[in-house]
Amino acid sequence: MKHWAGAVALALLAGCMGLNQTRSAGPAQVYASQKPAAAVAECIKVSWGNLQLFGDVADVFMEQGKLGEFTVYTTEGEYFADVSAKGGSTAISFYAKPGGKAVDQRGAMVATCL
Secondary structure (H helix, E strand, C coil), X not given: CHXXXXXXXXXXXXXXXXXXXXXHCCCCEEEEECCCHHHHHHHHHHHXXXXXXXXXXXXXXXXXXXXXXXXXXXXXXXXXXXXXXXXXXXXXXXXECCCCCCHHHHHHHHHHCC
């Protein structure tokens, strides 16, 4: 059981490091919305989880950071969106690892959540 827990912790740490590397390259697309950050983040999570659109790579997760800040991401952080409340609006930064197959499709799904 100890080995399994260590493997999970290591995988999570590697995922975070991957997100930070991709973040440092800058977002693929930037959006703004008048909707609350939580509603936008939840919409992205649900739309990216659509098996009909994304098939077996539709595992999507959402983490809440500080108040009004969310990160929605796919398995291994291949695609992710930082969603944060900024005053009376919401800022969304969409990131994709280089060579991703569905960058335009994932970005289009973010746009439907605005």
